[in-house]
Amino acid sequence: QSLLTQPPSASGTPGQRVTISCSGSSSNIGDNYVCWYQQLPGTAPKLLISTNNQRPSGVPDRFSGSKSGTSASLAISGLRSEDEADYYCATWDDSLSAPVFGGGTKLTVL
Amino acid sequence: QVQLVQSGAEVKKPGSSVKVSCKASGDTFSIYTISWVRQAPGQGLEWMGRIIPSTGTANYAQKFQGRVTIIADKSTSTAYMELSSLSSEDTAIYYCARAYNYYPWDYWGQGTLITVSS
Numbered sequence: 001q002s003l004l005t006q007p008p009s010a011s012g013t014p015g016q017r018v019t020i021s022c023s024g025s026s027s028n029i030g031d032n033y034v035c036w037y038q039q040l041p042g043t044a045p046k047l048l049i050s051t052n053n054q055r056p057s058g059v060p061d062r063f064s065g066s067k068s069g070t071s072a073s074l075a076i077s078g079l080r081s082e083d084e085a086d087y088y089c090a091t092w093d094d095s096l097s098a099p100v101f102g103g104g105t106k107l108t109v110l
Numbered sequence: 111q112v113q114l115v116q117s118g119a120e121v122k123k124p125g126s127s128v129k130v131s132c133k134a135s136g137d138t139f140s141i142y143t144i145s146w147v148r149q150a151p152g153q154g155l156e157w158m159g160r161i162i163p164s165t166g167t168a169n170y171a172q173k174f175q176g177r178v179t180i181i182a183d184k185s186t187s188t189a190y191m192e193l194s195s196l197s198s199e200d201t202a203i204y205y206c207a208r209a210y211n212y213y214p215w216d217y218w219g220q221g222t223l224i225t226v227s228s
Binding site: 002035037044045046047050051056088090091092096098099100101102103104 | 145147154155156157169171172205207212213214215216218219220221
């Protein structure tokens with residue numbers, strides 16, 4: 001089981017705002033920055049958010065990240081059909097001395 | 111543009127080893143680290159380890175210690191991941207990914223499917 005807990009699924013209709021949570025502990029999210037990845041079917045993960053809330057060049061501002069205490073969230077506003085994908089959070093775990101991923105959230109656009 | 115191009119899919123027998131390559135282009139190979147992340151069918155992402163090409167230092171996830179070896183060839187800007195004592199549970203897509211440190215990984219290879227089957 002992953003040290004980072006994400007809901008297995010989320011859904012929304014086009015134009016809606018959806019948030020995906022990532023819950024951890026003081027040894028991972030509480031003490032380190034969080035990044036988020038989008039994985040479209042059959043493709044490699046793509047970096048959406050680095051260091052809690054920074055968007056790499058080219059990532060639309062519809063995507064935003066936040067962190068509070070031992071939890072982090074990814075928000076997607078103005079939901080579009082092409083946002084249908086799996087989303088993963090990742091951070092460093094001090095106890096493992098290694099990066100760890102959340103279990104992933106499958107986002108469905110209804 | 112930055113590209114990480116991995117070697118092709120392989121089918122391996124249980125108990126054997128596999129070596130996957132990851133060739134980088136479009137940027138200075140030595141200033142980054144290369145990690146290997148795997149994804150079993152229908153499952154999530156799992157970090158296996160990383161290499162610092164400039165020093166040759168490798169770090170491995172505890173789960174894979176003793177079974178995985180990651181190296182880098184600076185002359186060809188290529189990283190390699192070798193996994194030994196394969197079992198069916200190692201059937202997965204293996205990705206290489208670039209980072210300045212351990213994470214976040216900003217560029218990923220296309221993935222290499224390794225199937226372990228008798």
